[in-house]
Amino acid sequence: MTKLSVKQQKFADLYIETGNATQSAIDAGYAKKSARSVGSENLTKPDIKEYIDKHMTEMADKRIMSAQDALELLTRIANGEEKETKVVATQFDVSEVEVPADLKTKIAAVKEILKRYPTENPLTQAQIRKLEAEADIKEAQAAEAKNMTDSSSEVMIVDDIPED
Structure with missing residues (x-):
């Protein structure tokens, strides 16, 4: 990018x-x-357009929360570090008080964090093993069916596993 004149930079x-x-x-x-017209x-001038586009992108990047920022905010909420104003x-009077998030909000924040870091859940592991076993059986049946010759008079039932 070539250097913009003072006037061009001010315009941009x-x-x-x-x-x-x-x-x-003006x-x-x-x-x-x-x-x-100016x-x-x-x-339409490439240097000015590039300068504007670059700065607009930087501004957009600052406005949009990153995944890391979101996780940090959720962590602060879950830890009670993030305060909210309650009336x-x-x-006799009305006042505003800064308090940590309530228990429901903390639980929701923890759930959101845990969605991103799945743990070794026994039920999930069992479901995965079952699906893998079913896939292995189907692959074996498909391979056996493929190996059968056209002259064979045998009939093979491929889907004999009951579905849940």
Whole structure:
């Protein structure tokens, strides 16, 4: 990327902020009469476009939560480190209090974390073993059926395992 002139960079920065090419051109110091065409033209120049795209991507990256950020937030909630504001009303006054998340919220946060880190659940392991065994049986039956010759008068039942 070649270096932008001071005016071009100011235009690009203003455009990133406002999204208005004409006003950005005026505020960057271009003549009012030609601001509309200059603004439009600046948006087609490769160097200015690259500068704007790069900065817009950086801004988007900062606004969007990463998976790591989400897990860290869930962990802080589960540990009671993240506080929320609750309004407490009495017959005399109303006040705001910072409190950790309630138990239901903590449990939900822990469940969300555990979804990403599955443990060795005996039931899940048994279900996996059953599915693997069924797949092995079906593969063996398919291989046996494939090896049978057309002249054979034998009939083979491939699906003789009851489904649950």
